[in-house]
Amino acid sequence: MGEGKGWNCSVLVLLVFSALSVSLAAQSTNPASRPLASPVRVADAVCAKCHQEIFQKYLSTPMANASGLAVDKAIPGKFQHANSGVDYGVTSKDGEVWLHYVRREEPRLEGKQQLLYFLGSGHLGVTYLYELGGYLLESPVAYYANSQSYDMKPGLTNVRSMPPALPVTRGCMRCHMSAVQREVTGSRSRFSGLPFLHGGITCESCHGETAQHVTSGGKTAVLNPLKLAPQQRDSICINCHLEGETRVERSGRSVDDFKPGDNISDFISYFVYDREGHSSRGVSEIEQFSQSRCKRMSGERMSCMNCHDPHYSPKPAEQPAYYRQKCLSCHAQPKYASAHHSENPDCTSCHMPKGKAQNVPHVAWTDHRIRREPDRPELLDRTPAPSGLVSFLSGEASPRDLALAYYNVVIDGNTLERDRAWRMLEAAQKANPQDAPVLSALGYMSQLSGNTAKAVEFYRESLKLDPNDLIAENNLAILLARSGNLPEARDIWRKVFAVNEDVDGPGINLSLVECRLGNKDGAMDVLRRVLVYSPDRQIARERLAAIESGQEKCAAPAAK
Numbered sequence: 001m002g003e004g005k006g007w008n009c010s011v012l013v014l015l016v017f018s019a020l021s022v023s024l025a026a027q028s029t030n031p032a033s034r035p036l037a038s039p040v041r042v043a044d045a046v047c048a049k050c051h052q053e054i055f056q057k058y059l060s061t062p063m064a065n066a067s068g069l070a071v072d073k074a075i076p077g078k079f080q081h082a083n084s085g086v087d088y089g090v091t092s093k094d095g096e097v098w099l100h101y102v103r104r105e106e107p108r109l110e111g112k113q114q115l116l117y118f119l120g121s122g123h124l125g126v127t128y129l130y131e132l133g134g135y136l137l138e139s140p141v142a143y144y145a146n147s148q149s150y151d152m153k154p155g156l157t158n159v160r161s162m163p164p165a166l167p168v169t170r171g172c173m174r175c176h177m178s179a180v181q182r183e184v185t186g187s188r189s190r191f192s193g194l195p196f197l198h199g200g201i202t203c204e205s206c207h208g209e210t211a212q213h214v215t216s217g218g219k220t221a222v223l224n225p226l227k228l229a230p231q232q233r234d235s236i237c238i239n240c241h242l243e244g245e246t247r248v249e250r251s252g253r254s255v256d257d258f259k260p261g262d263n264i265s266d267f268i269s270y271f272v273y274d275r276e277g278h279s280s281r282g283v284s285e286i287e288q289f290s291q292s293r294c295k296r297m298s299g300e301r302m303s304c305m306n307c308h309d310p311h312y313s314p315k316p317a318e319q320p321a322y323y324r325q326k327c328l329s330c331h332a333q334p335k336y337a338s339a340h341h342s343e344n345p346d347c348t349s350c351h352m353p354k355g356k357a358q359n360v361p362h363v364a365w366t367d368h369r370i371r372r373e374p375d376r377p378e379l380l381d382r383t384p385a386p387s388g389l390v391s392f393l394s395g396e397a398s399p400r401d402l403a404l405a406y407y408n409v410v411i412d413g414n415t416l417e418r419d420r421a422w423r424m425l426e427a428a429q430k431a432n433p434q435d436a437p438v439l440s441a442l443g444y445m446s447q448l449s450g451n452t453a454k455a456v457e458f459y460r461e462s463l464k465l466d467p468n469d470l471i472a473e474n475n476l477a478i479l480l481a482r483s484g485n486l487p488e489a490r491d492i493w494r495k496v497f498a499v500n501e502d503v504d505g506p507g508i509n510l511s512l513v514e515c516r517l518g519n520k521d522g523a524m525d526v527l528r529r530v531l532v533y534s535p536d537r538q539i540a541r542e543r544l545a546a547i548e549s550g551q552e553k554c555a556a557p558a559a560k
């Protein structure tokens with residue numbers, strides 16, 4: 001989801017020491033009783049008094065169960081990860097769910113974490129979250145509905161050790177949880193209290209503030225999405241159901257401030273490639289739907305709600321009749337109800353077939369393009385190759401947003417757009433020299449092309465405006481460390497690490513400069529903290545052992 005861009009390729013090259021191993025005892029037990037976020041059935045129970053039927057129906061939808069308490073969806077199981085030799089187990093006992101991990105061979109490893117929350121209603125799978133030192137982290141193993149068993153999280157199958165800590169950010173939670181809180185300043189995943197107040201998508205996620213409605217016994221109006229102007233109505237679903245090829249927050253705006261009733265395009269611009277014929281990418285039912293003839297010919301009067309009741313998810317056996325009746329509400333000519341393929345009452349089986357990628361999250365399975373003959377791809381694939389990014393459902397894109405969109409696709413790997421991104425970013429910076437994301441992007445582009453001095457300059461300017469841009473901070477520190485300015489690099493990494501102990505890169509870099517500057521105890525302390533969160537981080541373990549054994553001296557540099 002675009003998290004952590006620019007990290008991997010830019011972490012300071014680490015020195016390699018000879019392999020030494022230490023075994024680490026189990027650490028981290030969580031206090032058994034602590035306040036937890038409440039699930040929808042508790043958070044919204046107050047609505048049940050007057051909206052009993054809607055409340056009851058809603059409780060069994062995937063959205064109401066998009067996340068919640070781990071005890072409510074504990075799936076005990078175990079699994080051995082061959083590549084890393086780590087045995088994982090999930091157990092449930094006395095109202096507590098635990099993740100255990102152990103490797104009996106050297107380097108030995110053993111520990112456990114109390115799982116507090118689940119994420120994923122489970123038709124694809126379930127993943128779990130735990131908390132450590134105020135940081136919200138995701139379990140490296142997930143349950144897969146397909147195989148009905150545990151395995152590594154997607155993308156982690158080939159790791160050769162237990163993966164470093166996996167921070168859960170607000171970016172992730174805003175679509176899967178409700179009443180998400182601000183993290184501690186400068187941190188990505190540390191919260192001073194609950195990270196979110198409710199598991200699952202609560203009524204307020206779509207209906208906005210309800211306090212007055214409730215206290216007035218239903219007399220004060222509450223927002224009904226269908227009574228909003230089309231753009232605001234659609235914004236509510238778009239907020240969580242659209243990603244586009246890439247997206248850019250409007251200058252000075254944060255998508256986290258969006259509330260039902262707002263226009264999502266005031267907060268964020270979505271971009272897709274022009275002439276893109278058949279997207280099935282990330283959360284893109286909306287992209288597909290907007291290409292459908294049904295939508296294009298119906299215009300604003302048609303929305304997701306023509307087919308979906310947000311409070312109700314029909315069971316598989318009900319679906320053919322359920323959706324057929326929705327189709328017939330518009331396709332009212334008698335032939336559709338009688339003659340047209342009367343042998344098969346399931347309109348969607350022909351016009352909205354399901355794709356194959358059914359075990360990948362964030363990919364549309366049901367083809368929302370609603371085509372005449374979806375099984376004839378030749379009718380579709382004649383669209384010429386895309387030539388550029390265009391704004392999608394967000395009005396006209398500002399040149400600044402478009403510049404950052406090209407920057408995003410470059411760091412996602414499309415190096416062909418480097419020149420265009422650079423030119424547009426430069427123009428955007430000319431137009432507004434005080435735009436932190438633009439300056440930070442120019443810094444990274446300069447770094448990519450080897451212009452270190454320029455990169456340092458851009459990062460410094462950017463950090464003056466936004467002192468907590470983690471990527472600018474870390475990259476600046478790397479450039480400073482490489483150029484020999486260790487004290488300033490250390491100061492930056494100390495600040496970063498103080499509130500991001502779960503992100504292993506800055507910690508390992510910090511330990512390296514502490515050691516080079518002669519602060520042996522400081523270097524060891526940092527490495528021990530890295531290992532609390534990422535207990536199998538080999539480089540941290542080896543460096544700690546090397547310092548402890550005296551092989552690495554951490555001698556202060558000789559005075560000039």
Ligand code: HEC
Nearest residue numbers: 046047049050051203204207210213214217218222223224
């Ligand atoms: C004490 C009873 C009561 C409670 C509690 C209550 N409502 Fe209502 N609600 C009503 C009444 C009565 C109406 C109908 C008002 C009308 O039609 O003018 C209503 C209407 C609504 C509507 C439709 C508004 C419209 O303009 O179409 C929504 C949405 C709604 N309530 C949501 C909620 C939510 C969400 C909660 C819980 C946070 C809740 N209500 C709690 C009594 C209640």
Ligand code: HEC
Nearest residue numbers: 001120121122123124125171172175240241283361362363
């Ligand atoms: C823009 C909103 C959005 C963001 C951000 C987002 N998700 Fe999702 N996620 C969804 C939607 C909507 C679905 C269900 C529909 C789909 O798969 O297209 C989903 C589905 C999932 C599922 C599958 C659930 C199941 O049981 O089928 C998992 C697991 C998941 N997301 C994890 C994550 C993680 C981890 C992150 C953060 C890295 C994340 N999501 C960020 C919107 C989002």
Ligand code: HEC
Nearest residue numbers: 044047051054055058201202203205206225226305309310
């Ligand atoms: C995913 C978005 C979403 C969520 C979550 C949601 N609603 Fe709604 N709600 C809508 C939309 C859209 C409408 C208007 C369309 C409709 O009536 O189906 C609506 C309409 C309503 C109405 C008025 C229409 C009617 O049938 O009476 C009430 C009452 C209501 N919702 C209550 C609730 C309550 C209570 C909850 C939580 C238990 C809830 N909603 C959760 C989107 C949502």
Ligand code: HEC
Nearest residue numbers: 062063066120121175176201205236237240304308310313
């Ligand atoms: C706060 C974020 C959020 C909002 C707002 C939201 N959704 Fe969802 N929706 C999700 C997530 C997350 C899932 C996947 C849950 C899972 O399976 O774990 C989902 C799943 C769904 C599904 C598939 C499951 C089902 O019920 O069959 C539909 C359909 C859906 N949403 C429609 C809508 C519509 C229509 C709206 C606008 C009225 C809307 N959503 C608003 C987050 C959201």
Ligand code: HEC
Nearest residue numbers: 293294297298302306323326327330347348351370371372
């Ligand atoms: C809100 C009204 C509405 C709903 C609901 C609706 N459609 Fe349509 N649909 C239209 C309109 C309008 C057209 C364009 C009619 C025309 O081309 O004459 C259309 C066109 C189509 C086409 C022709 C597509 C093409 O490329 O030529 C198909 C197939 C179709 N609809 C199937 C469905 C199915 C199946 C459903 C139910 C899952 C459905 N529609 C629901 C309004 C709707």
Ligand code: HEC
Nearest residue numbers: 237241285286289303304306307308323348352364365366
């Ligand atoms: C013409 C009818 C129709 C419209 C309009 C429609 N959908 Fe769907 N949608 C379906 C059908 C049919 C399914 C498959 C239901 C199932 O298998 O559970 C589906 C499934 C989904 C799913 C589950 C994941 C998937 O791809 O199977 C999500 C999420 C979803 N729709 C979101 C939306 C959103 C958001 C909108 C509005 C932009 C929307 N849909 C508009 C018919 C429609």
Ligand code: HEC
Nearest residue numbers: 324327328331336337340341344345346347350351372373
């Ligand atoms: C067995 C597969 C199948 C089923 C089931 C089916 N259709 Fe079709 N439909 C087709 C095919 C193939 C075409 C294109 C050739 C034609 O017009 O017959 C089509 C064409 C259409 C068109 C476009 C007609 C035009 O003149 O462009 C609409 C609208 C439509 N279907 C709606 C529906 C609706 C509504 C249902 C359910 C009541 C439905 N279809 C059920 C296969 C199906």
